[in-house]
Amino acid sequence: MISESTPLAAVEQAMQALLDDVVPLASESVALGEATGRVLAEAVEATMDVPPFDNSAMDGYALHHSDAGHTLPILGRVAAGDTPLALERGTCARIFTGGALPEGADCVVMQEKACVTDGHATLPGDVPEGDNVRRRGRDVAQGSQLLDAGMRLDAAALGHLAAQGIDKVQVRCKPRVALLSTGDEIIEPGKPLASGQIYNSNRPMLVALLEGFGADVIHIQHVPDNAEDTRRCLREAALAADIVVSTGGVSVGEEDHVKAALEALGELNLWRLAIRPGKPLALGRLPGGDGQLTRFVGLPGNPVSGYVGAWLFLRPLLGAMQGCTAMAELPRLWATSTFGTSTGPRQHYMRVRLDFSREGIQAHAFTDQNSGVLSSCVGADALAVVPPHSQVAQGDLLECLWLKA
16 A cells, blocks of 8 residues: 555656556547547558659740750640640740649749740750659659658648548547646635635646647536545546546545545555655546456646646656657756756755757756746746756756756
8 A cells, every 4th residue: 555654655666656558549430630639549551652743943935954055945834733735855835833744844933034025035055854843753652652640640740641632540539638627715716715726727728738738628626625525536437438537536635535536446555756846646447338447647736836736747648648658758968057956865856947059058047946936937948957965056957857848
C-alpha cells in the first residue's frame, strides 16, 4: 500500500507507471476538413505525381531551348487549366504561371526578358532546358510515402493530402477524457464569490490543454468534498471515459478523498512525486466499461501544479493513446540562465521566458515560482529543469522543455 512513508517517486518512475500497457485507440475515417490536429492511423502513399504535369513557373513564353536567341512567331496561348496544343520547333507559345507546358517545349522565358512585336517574340539566347519549368513529380512522386503513421496533421500536411485529391483520412479516435474538480470552496466564473470561495481556474485551463493535446473532453463535473460522492463521481466518470483527470483531493488532508476513493474502487499505482511544483500527483486505474480499466491521473489543486502536470504527464499519455510518438516528450532546448537558484530533494520545473539571439538562447525565470501563482505560466515559453540538490548560477546552461510545440 502506498502511504506517506513511501519514498517520493521520480519523474521517470511516474512516466513508466503512466504509460505501462498503453495501446493506441481504434481508428476512424474523417473528412479532411475535420482532420486538423488528428493523428494518422496509417501511412499514406502518393497515388499521383505532384505536380501532375510539367508547368510554367511564371508568366512568359514556352519554347524549345534550341530556339533561344531567335525571333519566333507566337502560336498559341496557355493559361492555367488549359490543354495546350503541341508546339512546333521554331515557334513559341504565350504561357502563364501554372499553365501546362506544351509538348515540344522544354523551357520558359519570363515575359520581362522577351521583346514582342507583331505577333513575334524576340527571345534571349542561352536559355537552358528546364528553365522556369516545374517538372512533373518534382514535389511528390507517385508511389512514394506521403505521410507517416502517427503524424499529427497540421496545415501543411492537410495541404499535402489535398494535393493528392484525398478528401478523407484514417485517424486515431480522440481519447475521451472526464475532468473532475474537487473542493467545496471552488465555484465557476460568473457567479459571485462568497467568503472563503475562489474561482475554478483549473477547469478552463485544463480543458484547453487537453483539447490541444487531442482529447475529447466529454464529461466535466464538480465533486463535493465527501467520500461517498467522490466514489460515485469516479465510478461514473470511469464508465464514460478513457482517462479520468481530477484536480485536488489527492493530498492527505481530512477533506482530501480522491486517493482513498481510488484505492477503494480500483488501484493506486503511484502517489507523490519528487518534483516541484506538483508533489501530490496520483496515478492509477479505475473499473471502466466492458471490463476494461480506465486510467486515472489526479493532479494537484494548485493551478501551476496542474498546468505543469498536464504538460509533463497528460500530453505523453494522450500522445501514446493516439499513437503519436512526437508527443512522447516535450522538445528540449539548452538556454543560458539569467538567474540563480538552488533545489532540495525534488526536481524543479521553473517557468521561464526565452530570448533568442545570435549569441544563443537566454532563460529568464518568472520572479514568483510558487505553485499558486498562475501568472508565472502566462507568457512562459518553457519549463527549465533543475535537478535535485543543484545550484544554478547566472550564466549556467539549463535544459528547458519547450511549451510551444
